[in-house]
Amino acid sequence: MRISELAERSGTAPATIKFYVREGLLPPAEKTGYNQVSYTEEHVRRLHLVRALVDVGGLPIARVRAVVAAVDDPGTxxxxxxxxxxxxxxxxxxxxxxxxxxxxxxxxxxxxxxxAVLDGNPGVAQAAAVLDGWVAMGRKDLFDSLPEYARAAEVVARADLARVWPDAADRDRSAETVVVGTVLGDALVAGLRRIAQEHVARATRPTTRPATPTATSTPEEPS
Amino acid sequence: MRISELAERSGTAPATIKFYVREGLLPPAEKTGYNQVSYTEEHVRRLHLVRALVDVGGLPIARVRAVVAAVDDPGTxxxxxxxxxxxxxxxxxxxxxxxxxxxxxxxxxxxxxxxAVLDGNPGVAQAAAVLDGWVAMGRKDLFDSLPEYARAAEVVARADLARVWPDAADRDRSAETVVVGTVLGDALVAGLRRIAQEHVARATRPTTRPATPTATSTPEEPS
DNA sequence: ACCAATAGATAGCAGCACTATCGACAGTGG
DNA sequence: CCACTGTCGATAGTGCTGCTATCTATTGGT
Known part of the structure; x- marks a missing residue:
């Protein structure tokens, strides 16, 4: 297929596709002439992967390149x-x-x-940075809540991996699954957390501020 | 205090502080002369809040401005x-x-x-976008896992709000708590998820690919 | 034969988050 | 009193990212 068709099927501008090829996010298409190449279904799904990582996961181009390189390398x-x-x-x-x-x-x-976790795990530094931000704000009570969060994280991680092992036999497919699951999973959990926050906030009816009846007046805006 | 002291105490360059004041992330300091102003402790904690949102939460400046405006408005x-x-x-x-x-x-x-959730909740659109990305990759099995993720999200949300209600009487303090908790919470959950993923992956010993012994050879790199 | 479409290369652009410079002045040590 | 460092506010500039526009040589489609 030609670039215009690939562009249409992926909702991505032709110029952007060229850019992705230059940047190594998308493999070059097979040449069939001086100015003719042939994109395949493989390109369509790879482009979908890239767009998902960029749009939903918010990854910068350089990170996407590293990720697809890992997916493509059968030695990984x-x-x-x-x-x-x-x-x-x-x-x-x-x-x-x-x-x-x-x-x-x-x-x-x-x-x-x-x-059990190795030193290089980026989650450790990230969680520690969150704690730093927290104490910089003069709050310390977060530490008590950590086990709660950790338990929830483990539930999530189990669900993540349960989706991967089933087709662990197909290395390429499961590599993609791992990547999409890891990256989009963050966004999914974050989104569900926002919904749950609103639900819990409404359900537990916080006595909507016990002693300060001011400023409760403004008409309820959807949170 | 003058700008250099504020800069030192917050680890932020003076030029950046000026920039934040211009952008409305930091309230202007009280003027005490033609070219002398006096920053307060309030500025220190606000600057810490801003840096936490920017560095850990990854929020763009414009979003931070909207957030601090909500925190500062007692009618919110x-x-x-x-x-x-x-x-x-x-x-x-x-x-x-x-x-x-x-x-x-x-x-x-x-x-x-x-x-129970209102239409405007951004989590709904975000979660839906994740599902879109998932099906665009030709996978459908995510739907079965959704309730699992939802349950974990609710656990997280309960922990979030449990930290807020205690000092709900102090509107300004709890407004800050809500903001930091909401924004940094995402990062915390994401970080813990990475750790838990590694743990679960190691613990459940995935039969490290049942039928394809290839490519298992590369020396174990810390994931 | 004609014309829109294509490939590949290069240059340009908009947004973002700062950062550097400048001129006028203030406060402080000697 | 006076040099000198520090400060304020304003404006302009910088580096990076993620595209987008333009250009030329060529080609497939009618």
Whole structure:
């Protein structure tokens, strides 16, 4: 198929497709002439993958390139593909490194949960950075809630992996599954969390501010 | 205090502080002379809040402005502050709108969970967009896992709100708590999810690919 | 034969988050 | 009193990212 058809089927502008090929997000199409190439169904699904990572996952182009490289390299095992996807996720790159105390807190949490984890896991630094932000705001009560969050995270992780193992025999397919699941999973959990937050906020009827009847007046705006 | 002290205490360059004041992320300091102003402790904590939202939460400046405006406006109730924080989170703005079928699936999930939620909730569109990305990749099995994710999301949401109600009497303090909790909570859950993923992947020993012994050879790299 | 479409290369552009520079002045040590 | 460092506010500039526009040589379709 030609570029216009690929563009139409993926909802992506031809110029953008060319750009993706240049950037290595999309493999070059097979040449059939001086100015004719032939895109395949493989390109369609790869383009869908790229757009999902960019649009829904919010990944920058460079990260997407790293991820698809891991998917395409048959020498990369599923665990490493998952690692690549994890490292690709937008994770506090401009931020200062996490403090040792927060790192220690996270590591203690990991131990308390009975988790086994290597040092390189980016989640550790990310969680520690969150704790740092929290204490910088003068709050400390988050530590008590950590096990609750950790338990929820484990439930999510089990659901994640339950979706991968079924077709673990097909390496390419499951590599894609791992990537999409890891990246889009963050967005899914975040979205569901927003819905659940509103539900819980409405359900537990917070005595909508016990002692300060001011400012409750403004007409209810959808949260 | 003068700008250099504020810069030092917050780890932010003076030029950046000036920029934030211009952009309305930080209130202007009180003038004490032609070229002398006096920053307060309030500025320190506000700057910490802004940096946390930017560095850890990854929010763009414009979103941070909207969030702090909601926090500062005493006429904005806590529910609306939470709504502002939710809408501020990076959520698929460049992406195409979610398909009706995915929206319907999310709404059915919401009903099945017994959740009550208004139309404007950005989580619905976000979750639907994730489903769209998923089906665009030719996978449909995600729907079966949705209730699992929803349950985990509710656990998280309950933990979120349990941290807010305690000091719901202090509107300003709890407004900050809501914002930081909503924004940093996403990052925290995401980080813990990465750790849990690695743990579960190692613990359940995926029979590391049942029928395809190829490509397992590369030396174990920390995922 | 004609014309729209294509490939590939290069240049340009808009947005974002800062950062650098400037001129006028203030506060402080000597 | 006076040099000198620090400060304020304003404006302009920078580096990066993610495309988009333009150009030329060529080609398939009618």
């Amino acid at each position: 095992g599923l665990q490493e593909v998952m690692g690549a996807a994890q490292r690709a996720l937008p994770g506090r790159e401009g931020a200062p490194p996490p403090s040792p105390s927060s790192l220690a807190a996270v590591e203690e949490l990991v131990r308390a949960q009975g988790w | 109730g806590l529910q609306e502050v939470m709504g502002a924080a939710q809408r501020a989170l990076p959520g698929r703005e460049g992406a195409p709108p979610p398909s009706p079928s995915s929206l319907a699936a999310v709404e059915e999930l919401v009903r099945a969970q017994g959740w």
